[in-house]
Amino acid sequence: MCGIVGYIGEKQAAPILLDGLARLEYRGYDSAGVAVYHDGKIEMVKASGRLSVVADMTDNGKSLKGTVGIGHTRWATHGSPTDVNAHPHFNEKESIVVVHNGIIENFQRLKSILMGYGYAFLSDTDTEVIAHLLDFYYKGNPLDAISKAMQRMEGSYALGIIFKEFPDNLFAVRKDSPLIVGKTSDGSILASDVPAILNYTRDVYYIENEEIVRMSASSMEFFNIDEKELIKEPVHINWDADAAEKGGYEFFMLKEINEQPKAVSDTFSPRIKNDIVDIEDLNLSDEEIRNINKLHVVACGSAWHTGMTAKYIYEGLAGIPVEVDLASEFRYRDPILPEGTLLIIISQSGETADSLAALRLAKKKGIKVLAIVNVVGSSIAREADIVFYTMAGPEIAVATTKAYSCQLIAHYLLAMKFAHVRGKISDVELKEMISAMRELPGKINTLIGEKERIQRFANRYLAAKDVFFMGRGIDYAISLEGSLKLKEISYIHSDAYAAGELKHGTISLIEDGSLVIAILTQKDLYAKTVSNIVEVKSRKAFVMVVTNESNKEAESVADYMVYIPETNKYFANSLAIIPLQLLAYYISLGKGLDVDKPRNLAKSVTVE
Numbered sequence: 066m067c068g069i070v071g072y073i074g075e076k077q078a079a080p081i082l083l084d085g086l087a088r089l090e091y092r093g094y095d096s097a098g099v100a101v102y103h104d105g106k107i108e109m110v111k112a113s114g115r116l117s118v119v120a121d122m123t124d125n126g127k128s129l130k131g132t133v134g135i136g137h138t139r140w141a142t143h144g145s146p147t148d149v150n151a152h153p154h155f156n157e158k159e160s161i162v163v164v165h166n167g168i169i170e171n172f173q174r175l176k177s178i179l180m181g182y183g184y185a186f187l188s189d190t191d192t193e194v195i196a197h198l199l200d201f202y203y204k205g206n207p208l209d210a211i212s213k214a215m216q217r218m219e220g221s222y223a224l225g226i227i228f229k230e231f232p233d234n235l236f237a238v239r240k241d242s243p244l245i246v247g248k249t250s251d252g253s254i255l256a257s258d259v260p261a262i263l264n265y266t267r268d269v270y271y272i273e274n275e276e277i278v279r280m281s282a283s284s285m286e287f288f289n290i291d292e293k294e295l296i297k298e299p300v301h302i303n304w305d306a307d308a309a310e311k312g313g314y315e316f317f318m319l320k321e322i323n324e325q326p327k328a329v330s331d332t333f334s335p336r337i338k339n340d341i342v343d344i345e346d347l348n349l350s351d352e353e354i355r356n357i358n359k360l361h362v363v364a365c366g367s368a369w370h371t372g373m374t375a376k377y378i379y380e381g382l383a384g385i386p387v388e389v390d391l392a393s394e395f396r397y398r399d400p401i402l403p404e405g406t407l408l409i410i411i412s413q414s415g416e417t418a419d420s421l422a423a424l425r426l427a428k429k430k431g432i433k434v435l436a437i438v439n440v441v442g443s444s445i446a447r448e449a450d451i452v453f454y455t456m457a458g459p460e461i462a463v464a465t466t467k468a469y470s471c472q473l474i475a476h477y478l479l480a481m482k483f484a485h486v487r488g489k490i491s492d493v494e495l496k497e498m499i500s501a502m503r504e505l506p507g508k509i510n511t512l513i514g515e516k517e518r519i520q521r522f523a524n525r526y527l528a529a530k531d532v533f534f535m536g537r538g539i540d541y542a543i544s545l546e547g548s549l550k551l552k553e554i555s556y557i558h559s560d561a562y563a564a565g566e567l568k569h570g571t572i573s574l575i576e577d578g579s580l581v582i583a584i585l586t587q588k589d590l591y592a593k594t595v596s597n598i599v600e601v602k603s604r605k606a607f608v609m610v611v612t613n614e615s616n617k618e619a620e621s622v623a624d625y626m627v628y629i630p631e632t633n634k635y636f637a638n639s640l641a642i643i644p645l646q647l648l649a650y651y652i653s654l655g656k657g658l659d660v661d662k663p664r665n666l667a668k669s670v671t672v673e
């Protein structure tokens with residue numbers, strides 16, 4: 066996820082671009098840049114680091130003359146966050162310049178075709194391909210070049226484009242990445258999101274998929290991909306600027322919960338090709354996969370919970386023994402890592418001190434490390450042998466939601482690949498799993514749509530002192546995450562138990578009215594967990610059950626039911642976690658707490 070802006074008008078462009086980018090920094094902040102046309106030349110300033118670096122380099126934009134320009138704040142996806150990989154990107158002649166939000170999925174193929182025509186690439190980005198592709202198709206008509214390039218690009222993009230030969234125009238185009246444009250009192254403006262333009266206009270045009278915009282200081286024209294002109298109506302925006310940065314949500318956490326269908330889809334889509342799991346870029350050969358004797362999964366907090374889930378999947382599906390460790394424990398013992406061990410480190414930030422130390426320890430012992438990381442170019446990503454990037458985009462709320470969901474997807478894909486290569490699942494079974502995975506975003510969306518019901522339930526428990534979560538197998542792993550979500554943002558004590566362990570001590574805590582949340586997504590374990598529900602019910606607990614639509618066994622013992630759509634049994638966590646995230650969110654909200662910044666916590670734990 067990145068932020069783009071563009072301006073053409075009577076005023077100096079660069080200060081307007083920097084102001085807009087500052088309001089889009091929540092979309093990415095690892096590098097930034099602007100390009101402005103002036104006096105027959107396109108001038109570009111870009112750098113890794115926060116936007117303030119570019120602001121300092123340009124005296125807050127004042128040193129860049131010119132009244133037409135584009136800008137970008139980056140969340141690296143292809144290529145680490147370096148100066149060269151920062152946007153904008155030029156064609157070789159520096160006559161076309163582009164900023165991009167999105168991912169060009171077929172960029173490798175396009176890059177090799179263009180290289181075959183002699184194009185040289187400076188960066189590792191997918192975006193540079195766009196600049197060269199436009200150059201390839203440009204024969205004096207920008208609209209033609211854009212339309213032709215769009216027909217070749219697969220994936221998602223919102224683009225701002227300047228052609229040096231057409232300095233009175235600014236072009237924008239969109240497919241599956243957000244883009245809005247608007248007329249200001251002195252020009253035209255484009256951006257990824259509303260906050261960037263609220264200071265300049267409140268009447269915006271939402272650009273739809275495969276639409277092109279040609280802007281000038283005084284006009285705005287819209288075209289479809291066949292260059293046929295379109296009529297569009299503006300929409301008036303009433304939001305205040307702060308609310309706009311959160312897309313109208315009161316807290317980032319709810320925004321991020323809502324972004325999960327897209328984040329999940331962005332994580333698996335590029336890795337599924339012709340009904341197989343494609344991890345070619347990870348450099349993990351089939352032979353190496355067949356030779357894995359053990360997986361050792363290491364992480365902290367929620368990332369560790371995805372590891373706990375993954376254990377059941379790697380073992381159940383791929384038949385590989387798995388050990389799951391907390392990074393803070395792993396680093397201070399002498400873990401036995403036999404030959405053939407693949408160590409999997411999971412981290413959203415890629416900077417968690419304990420996880421990084423665990424990675425270094427494993428590498429010192431000569432063990433290969435695969436990292437599942439969200440932040441491109443982070444320390445863990447740089448030091449791991451293999452990196453599987455999740456595509457959650459920047460996560461701002463301390464309580465992770467979308468990054469957690471994307472980590473699950475990464476595990477599913479790896480387990481499916483390992484199982485298939487090791488002959489544990491057939492082509493047909495793999496195909497069935499892939500189609501179940503493709504249905505996950507829609508099902509997550511359905512569950513998010515039931516948020517009002519969860520909010521009503523949450524409001525009854527604002528004063529709870531203790532909450533108990535329980536489940537078996539994958540449902541135990543889901544319980545761990547449900548419990549952490551609740552305690553970290555609501556300050557209500559809660560714990561998760563493997564349901565069979567209750568009677569070994571915990572059940573003494575259950576009293577009249579205690580809230581117990583039981584997770585039952587694994588059919589073969591329904592009956593066992595139902596008998597644990599009966600045990601806590603007979604101590605007068607109030608039991609909320611999260612289970613599959615088809616499970617009617619729990620209805621007679623539960624006090625409150627939450628149903629999740631049917632899915633492959635290994636994917637159940639992706640659905641069951643949604644009502645638990647919402648429950649934690651609404652309890653915290655109902656208590657009037659700062660949901661995004663809970664006390665004593667930090668988003669990235671870079672110290673021990």
Ligand code: M6R
Nearest residue numbers: 366367368412413414417464465
């Ligand atoms: O950045 P990481 O994924 O390495 O962070 C690990 C934990 O600190 C993190 O998951 C933490 O538990 C979250 N706040 C949970 O919501």
